[in-house]
Amino acid sequence: MNIFVCVKQVPDTETKVIPTGDKSYIETSSIKWIMNPYDEYAVEQALLVKAANSDSTITIVRVGAVKSTEAVRTAMAMGADESILVQCDQPLDSYMTAKAIKGAIEKSGKTPDLIFTGKQAIDDDCLQVPGLLAHMLGIPSVSVVTVFEMNGDTLTLKKDSEGGSKEVYEVKAPVLIACNKGLNTPRYASLPGIMKAKKKPLTTLTLADVGVDENDRKVKYSDFQLPPEKPPGKKFDAMDEGEQASVVGNVVGLLRNEAKVI
Amino acid sequence: MAKILVLAERAGDGVKNVTLEILGKVTGHEVEVVMFHSPSDEAKKSLAEYGAGKIHLIKGGGLEQYSPEGYTNALSDFIKGGNYDYFFSGATSAGKDMVPRLAAVFDAGMASEVTNFIFDGDNFSGTRPMFAGKCLAKVELSGSKPHFITVRPNALGLPEQTTAGKGEFVEGSVNSGDIRAVIKEIIKGASEKLDLTEANIIVSGGRAMKDRANFNILEELADTVGATVGASRAAVDSGYADHSMQVGQTGKTVSPTLYIACGISGAIQHLAGMRTSKVIVAINTDADAPIFTKADYGIVGDLFKIVPILNEELKKIL
Numbered sequence: 001m002n003i004f005v006c007v008k009q010v011p012d013t014e015t016k017v018i019p020t021g022d023k024s025y026i027e028t029s030s031i032k033w034i035m036n037p038y039d040e041y042a043v044e045q046a047l048l049v050k051a052a053n054s055d056s057t058i059t060i061v062r063v064g065a066v067k068s069t070e071a072v073r074t075a076m077a078m079g080a081d082e083s084i085l086v087q088c089d090q091p092l093d094s095y096m097t098a099k100a101i102k103g104a105i106e107k108s109g110k111t112p113d114l115i116f117t118g119k120q121a122i123d124d125d126c127l128q129v130p131g132l133l134a135h136m137l138g139i140p141s142v143s144v145v146t147v148f149e150m151n152g153d154t155l156t157l158k159k160d161s162e163g164g165s166k167e168v169y170e171v172k173a174p175v176l177i178a179c180n181k182g183l184n185t186p187r188y189a190s191l192p193g194i195m196k197a198k199k200k201p202l203t204t205l206t207l208a209d210v211g212v213d214e215n216d217r218k219v220k221y222s223d224f225q226l227p228p229e230k231p232p233g234k235k236f237d238a239m240d241e242g243e244q245a246s247v248v249g250n251v252v253g254l255l256r257n258e259a260k261v262i
Numbered sequence: 263m264a265k266i267l268v269l270a271e272r273a274g275d276g277v278k279n280v281t282l283e284i285l286g287k288v289t290g291h292e293v294e295v296v297m298f299h300s301p302s303d304e305a306k307k308s309l310a311e312y313g314a315g316k317i318h319l320i321k322g323g324g325l326e327q328y329s330p331e332g333y334t335n336a337l338s339d340f341i342k343g344g345n346y347d348y349f350f351s352g353a354t355s356a357g358k359d360m361v362p363r364l365a366a367v368f369d370a371g372m373a374s375e376v377t378n379f380i381f382d383g384d385n386f387s388g389t390r391p392m393f394a395g396k397c398l399a400k401v402e403l404s405g406s407k408p409h410f411i412t413v414r415p416n417a418l419g420l421p422e423q424t425t426a427g428k429g430e431f432v433e434g435s436v437n438s439g440d441i442r443a444v445i446k447e448i449i450k451g452a453s454e455k456l457d458l459t460e461a462n463i464i465v466s467g468g469r470a471m472k473d474r475a476n477f478n479i480l481e482e483l484a485d486t487v488g489a490t491v492g493a494s495r496a497a498v499d500s501g502y503a504d505h506s507m508q509v510g511q512t513g514k515t516v517s518p519t520l521y522i523a524c525g526i527s528g529a530i531q532h533l534a535g536m537r538t539s540k541v542i543v544a545i546n547t548d549a550d551a552p553i554f555t556k557a558d559y560g561i562v563g564d565l566f567k568i569v570p571i572l573n574e575e576l577k578k579i580l
Contacts, residue, residue: 003398013511013531017396026397037512094362095371124509126374131330131362140331140443143359146505156446162355162427162460163490164451164506165358167328171443181512182505203354218371223390223400227537238563239547251543251559252575257539259558261520262487262580 310429
């Protein structure tokens, strides 16, 4: 079985975001890069499928402007077999990213049976690539998946829907699955795994290799700025039990009469 | 004047609030609405009141129930002949799932989850949060039309004044194509409350909740004010709450009118996900907790003491 996992490298969740002087993007010089957290569930699920289907290969695909190979090395250290890295100079929009991944999969010469992605990347939060890629490849997709069961080529997938409800999908491979937190518990890369990963194949491609150029850009971002700061609020001390009722009464009054939200 | 199609999603007998928010914002353009479910008279009335010139009901095989492929195929079939410049949907569960596929059908640009937008003549220009709301960016679309946009619920707000449209009701058949990923069953959530992303009020608990059972006191408060209950990553990772309740960069980004944070210290990734809430109340024993820097009203105190009192006080006036 040919399994592909798409990973993205994103700033660590603790990162303090600072727009660049020309507001064209954010400062990236001192950022700690990590694998997109949702992609860890995608890698783990691919490894679980491979454990049950030993003739499988797991290929990691990453498209990105950041040169460090943190995300693909982590994925291979967790156990993926090989990686394709499509390098670019500028951040791409979702359409270009999906088209580049499609090109990379085609270049690999393997026909995908399963494609795993994270449900979203936590940097641009577009949630577009899974749907775009699935449509470009002509395969179905199920997003925000928290339960995965596979019986032969039939998959039963549970998708988180509104208000904590779940949609149960039945679908046959090939299919793209966008993974959510809760699907599994991603393993940590072991030291031997990290050593082995250094010897695993890593193919580097350019955008031209995968048939993507600036004419494919459909979304333009500009004017990056910090959200406006709120003026300081009012803070009341209610550690003392005798104060609690009056403080709470006061805040309720403010919510009703000043903020007018209840 | 741009020609705009808005997907109207059903909510009870009416339509989702975000549909009306979008309609209120695109007033002045040629606006039509498309629906998959037969609208009630009440829904038709409010769609017209908010500016819908036409209300299209589309029907086809397999469309009784949502599926990403069925809805995408049906909408692309419908949109093809319509000369639309823009397609808008709420960034709802279905909208987030389906609109990227729909944009792919047209090889068109899509702006995800904008929180505001303007039209300069016929050209769309939006604002959207990036990095879970740690910063904002301007987003513009180019290439062939229609362009696709999803709008975050509760971000635009309802207009103070509306310009009514004719609300002409039109039924039509569409081809829903080949549906391979099919929903076999929908498992209802424990609560029937609004999704966090659409909730008007959210009561959220953090690590200081100490136990899953303690979320009961937040549920009680939520019932009093009509809120949905959320949680911080610390609470979810400690097993006190389900991930579907998580607010923050690796959970849901929310912008309710009122956000009540109980026992949440305010990690940067949590603040990113809720800072656009209109009014924030924080309850925490640590007077230096970062959550207080974002709170309009901070109460330094023990949530197990404060929340029940708050519940009783609110019951008196609601």
